[in-house]
Structure formats: structure tokens, C-alpha cells
Amino acid sequence: xxxxxxxxxxxxxxxxxxxxxxxxxxxxxxxxxxxxxxxxxxxxxxxxxxxxxxxxxxxxxxxxxxxxxxxxxxxxxxxxxxxxxxxxxxxxxxxxxxxxxxxxxxxxxxxxxxxxxxxxxxxxxxxxxxxxxxxxxxxxxxxxxxxxxxxxxxxxxxxxxxxxxxxxxxxxxxxxxxxxxxxxxxxxxxxxxxxxxxxxxxxxxxxxxxxxxxxxxxxxxxxxxxxxxxxxxxxxxxxxxxxxxxxxxxxxxxxxxxxxxxxxxxxxxxx
Amino acid sequence: xxxxxxxxxxxxxxxxxxxxxxxxxxxxxxxxxxxxxxxxxxxxxxxxxxxxxxxxxxxxxxxxxxxxxxxxxxxxxxxxxxxxxxxxxxxxxxxxxxxxxxxxxxxxxxxxxxxxxxxxxxxxxxxxxxxxxxxxxxxxxxxxxxxxxxxxxxxxxxxxxxxxxxxxxxxxxxxxxxxxxxxxxxxxxxxxxxxxxxxxxxxxxxxxxxxxxxxxxxxxxxxxxxxxxxxxxxxxxxxxxxxxxxxxxxxxxxxxxxxxxxxxxxxxxxxxxxxxxxxxxxxxxxxxxxxxxxxxxxxxxxxxxxxxxxxxxxxxxxxxxxxxxxxxxxxxxxxxxxxxxxxxxxxxxxx
Numbered sequence: 001x002x003x004x005x006x007x008x009x010x011x012x013x014x015x016x017x018x019x020x021x022x023x024x025x026x027x028x029x030x031x032x033x034x035x036x037x038x039x040x041x042x043x044x045x046x047x048x049x050x051x052x053x054x055x056x057x058x059x060x061x062x063x064x065x066x067x068x069x070x071x072x073x074x075x076x077x078x079x080x081x082x083x084x085x086x087x088x089x090x091x092x093x094x095x096x097x098x099x100x101x102x103x104x105x106x107x108x109x110x111x112x113x114x115x116x117x118x119x120x121x122x123x124x125x126x127x128x129x130x131x132x133x134x135x136x137x138x139x140x141x142x143x144x145x146x147x148x149x150x151x152x153x154x155x156x157x158x159x160x161x162x163x164x165x166x167x168x169x170x171x172x173x174x175x176x177x178x179x180x181x182x183x184x185x186x187x188x189x190x191x192x193x194x195x196x197x198x199x200x201x202x203x204x205x206x207x208x209x210x211x212x213x214x215x216x217x218x219x220x221x222x223x224x225x226x227x228x229x230x231x232x233x234x235x236x237x238x239x240x241x242x243x244x245x246x247x248x249x250x251x252x253x254x255x256x257x258x259x260x261x262x263x264x265x266x267x268x269x270x271x
Numbered sequence: 272x273x274x275x276x277x278x279x280x281x282x283x284x285x286x287x288x289x290x291x292x293x294x295x296x297x298x299x300x301x302x303x304x305x306x307x308x309x310x311x312x313x314x315x316x317x318x319x320x321x322x323x324x325x326x327x328x329x330x331x332x333x334x335x336x337x338x339x340x341x342x343x344x345x346x347x348x349x350x351x352x353x354x355x356x357x358x359x360x361x362x363x364x365x366x367x368x369x370x371x372x373x374x375x376x377x378x379x380x381x382x383x384x385x386x387x388x389x390x391x392x393x394x395x396x397x398x399x400x401x402x403x404x405x406x407x408x409x410x411x412x413x414x415x416x417x418x419x420x421x422x423x424x425x426x427x428x429x430x431x432x433x434x435x436x437x438x439x440x441x442x443x444x445x446x447x448x449x450x451x452x453x454x455x456x457x458x459x460x461x462x463x464x465x466x467x468x469x470x471x472x473x474x475x476x477x478x479x480x481x482x483x484x485x486x487x488x489x490x491x492x493x494x495x496x497x498x499x500x501x502x503x504x505x506x507x508x509x510x511x512x513x514x515x516x517x518x519x520x521x522x523x524x525x526x527x528x529x530x531x532x533x534x535x536x537x538x539x540x541x542x543x544x545x546x547x548x549x550x551x552x553x554x555x556x557x558x559x560x561x562x563x564x565x566x567x568x569x570x571x572x573x574x575x576x577x578x579x580x581x582x583x584x585x586x587x588x589x590x591x592x593x594x595x596x597x598x599x600x601x602x603x604x605x606x607x608x609x610x611x612x613x614x615x616x617x618x619x620x621x622x
Contacts, residue, residue, distance in 0.1 A: 162354065162356075164353075164354045164355070165356050165357065165359070167323050167350075167352070167356060168350065168352060168357070168358075168414075170342070170343040171322075171343045171344070171346075171348060171350045171427075172349075172369055172370035172417070173344045173370055173373035174344060174373050175342070176342075182358075182369075183358060186360040187359065
């Protein structure tokens, strides 16, 4: 009897947690397919429509250009941050340079500063450089935000790789860069992939800097969401449709890569 | 093939001396074993030859050429690591092929050499596997194959057998010895296992606290250990070492009285190997005490007896039996050698 109770108790708790986590998401998905008049209704009985998606991609919302901005900013940021961070992480992990610990602390310490504190200096800086409302400005800012984090993450993965294989490769005739390319990167691939996704998600969801530094041309998806708060009130159905556009790519990416994750993680060490 | 010369090399980490200033020449085609307990600097010495560790002072010459500033890849060496250092993301074949690939050998030749080498170490059936799918012994073979696939000037082996089980270790030892005989490449081998050192080496360098304390053939090191450390380290079971003094041409300690060729002095340590002692029945035998333990090893029995605080071990016949705590007598075999050391300095006293 007691066992049965625990069994049911566990299930009930799981259902409760799932509801709390999944309710807002499913509500967003539902609303995205509702007509404006159904948006505030709690009934599940409504006629689904794709109108909202059509609307958000046409004037005056033009979600298409925001998707483009978000994709470009996120992809370019990852493409620059991850290779640089990998090399930096390797150096921090392997080279015993004087002041190494301090330097590493310095890099991490950039993460201690609240974004709100530096957003204004960034604004002034980019204004004087004429870079306000450009993707370049957002890429630069995002690089500054994610690179330290990615260095720290990848360093953890590289630290876990035994140096034996690297030394073996050096003796077999490989230069340091060749060792990184042939041995370290393949072995650290799962970690680097994980870090890349984190980096992508961070950049994709970045809101504050994008809000302050963009006006019209470089607006990204999260900032675009705000524009659905109009004088006519909050356009929930459109906001939800745009929300789905933000969420879906991350979902798909996570699903695609999930397999690689586990396989990569376990294929690593050989003793 | 090449001669390796270490000239006044030294390795320090801050104020800690890992390898004290010393010189060592490894002859062309020699199998030199660096032997010592962990932390004695043997692996550091090898890593300095490999170029994986910078040297604090001195010169390293390989085939007469100074290689201090050369990266490992330009020293033309091959190394087998304790944990094998295989490339887990490559197949066995790719692992063996990698050094050839780095040296720009063309593909056809590479394939051929991989096949030949794999056959030599009986890996030909496993070329498509990943290291994670192999047993310890097989991984060891891959590491070995990767080292011998090209002919380097020197082989470096860092405790290559220490991760294998006892039986496999003996088999691999014989294979290594045969391989060295076949290839004739100068080999430096690091181990803490004195049995490996004795069986494999042309010469053994016994190291302690960053210093080579004796460099000689295994036979000589066994027969004439330079000091107390080497005496206690080489041989299994290890040499009996008894504290005492010499008066009127006789070494005396509790329960022991043997003639030695040494002027009178105190603080002498007498060493005698267990295999050079015989069990005696005569109570006038020079070594007398109480039987402490009997250990049958198969082909013989280890007889340990005690006299006061010291204990002495002898290798007796397999069928020897006696009661524990009963009086027991030992006598040196004909031609047995006594080793005499100074107790304070540890240095050998007789020649």
C-alpha cells in the first residue's frame, strides 16, 4: 500500500513539474495558431490559423529581417568565438606561462560585471564609431560576452584530455598546431560542440544590448518581440507566433545534436 | 641508430632538484634501463631526451648533434608511454600509420609498412578496431607498433609494461628483448621493476633522488652493488642487510659471526643474498636465530629467521620443513660473497 502511494506520489510530482514547465510553452504554441479574438480565451476549442505567421512576416512587422539579423549575429559570433576560445583554452590548459592564473581570472572576471553597467559605455562607443544599429556592433558585443564563457567551458573539456596522446603525436613528428588539429580537436569535439551550442543560445537570446544598440536595421528576434506591445495593447497571437520562430530553431538544433553529445562524451578516454 | 650523450644535464623546478647535474652516455645499439623508485627522476631524464621536458642546464646530444633546442618532432625518436598514449579517435591502423603520414610517406608505402609492422606484433586482424575495443595487451602492442613502424634513431620506453597483468608482462618482456635484438636500435627504458631491468638491460642505471647511483651491467650490479640503496633494491627477495662491527677480521652482530677481509671498524653493514645461504643443522653455524616464517615459492622455500631485532632470509629447498620459533642455523654456501657497507655513508667498503 505504502509502495503504491509512493508510486503515485512520484508520478503526481512529475506531472506537476511538467505542467509548470510546459504550460507556458504549450500556451505560446497554441496562441500562435489562434485568431486575435481567441487569444484571451482559455478554451481549447478554436479554429487554428496560420494567419499570424503570415502577418508577422509582412509589413509593418517584417520578422524576416529580424530572423536574418539573429541568424547572422549568432552564427558569426559562434564562428569567431569558438575557434578563438578553443585556442585560448588550449593555451590556458597546457602552457605554464607566468601569470597564467591571473590572466585566466581576468578573463573570467569580465563575467562578474552586470550587463546594465556597461551597456551605456558600449552605446557611446558604438555611436562615436558610427556602428549603432549595425549587426557588426551586436557581433562585437556578443563576442565580448560569450568568449570568456566559452574559453572557460572548453578549457574544462581540454583539461580532461590526458596529455599522453598529445606528447605521443609530438614525438611521432607533429608540430604543436598539427597536434591541436589532429589530436586535441577531435578528442575535444563533443565539448567544443556543446560550447558552440551554448554560445549560439546565449547570442540568440541576448536581449539587453540588442535593445539598446539597435533601432531599425539590426533588430534581432528577442527585441522584435517587444514591438508587439503596441498602443492597441499587447498583440499576444503575433507575439506567440514570433516566440515560436525563436524557439523552434533551438529545439531542432538540440534534437539533432543530442545523439552526438552522448556518443562523443563516452568515446573519449582510453587508458 | 645513434649514440645518446647527456652532458652535465640538470633539471630543477624552482628550488627542487628533479635530476641532479650529471652525465651519461648511451652507446649505439645499447639497451639502457633507468631503474629506481618513483620520484627518482628516471622519467624526467627520459622526457628530457624526448624533448618533452626542458632541461635547466647541460647538453643533450643525439648522434653527435646537440638537440637542446629541437622540438620532439625533430629528434627522430619513438616513444612508448606508460598509458600507451594512443589516439582514441583513430583505428589501430591509423594509429600505426600516423607517424608515417606526418613524415610525408606516400600512401602505398604507408599501407605496406603498417601491414608489415602489424604482422610483426600480431595485430593484423585488429587494424580496423578502435583502441577502446582492445585489451590492455593489445593496446600495448599498438603503441609498440606505432613506435617501430619507422626506424627512429632511439626508442624511449616509459614503464611500458606496468599496466599489464603479471603473466602478460613476462611474455611482452621477452618480445621486447627479441625486438631489440632484431632491430638493434638504441633503447632507453624506464622502470621501477628490478626484474624487468635485470632481464632486459645491456646496462642499468640505478637512480635515486635525481642521481645515478650506479651504472653497470645487470650482472655487475647484482654481484657488486655500489651502496646500500642498490643492494636493497636489486634482487628478489632483497639482500639481507645486518648492522654490526668488524673486530679482528670477523664481522659480528647478534647471532652472526663470519670472517671478513676488513680492518677493524664500527658501523658496518653486512650484506648477503638469500640465495647464497644454506640451511644448516649444526649449532656452530655462523648464523643462528629462531625460525620466524616459511614461505613456499614452488621451486624453493624462503626461510626467514630472527635474531633480536634483525631478520635474515635464506632460500632453502622446497621440501624444507621446521617448526616456527625453533632454533635455526644458516651457513654461507661455498663461494658466497659478503658485501660490506659503511652504515653512515651507505658506501661499499670492499673493493
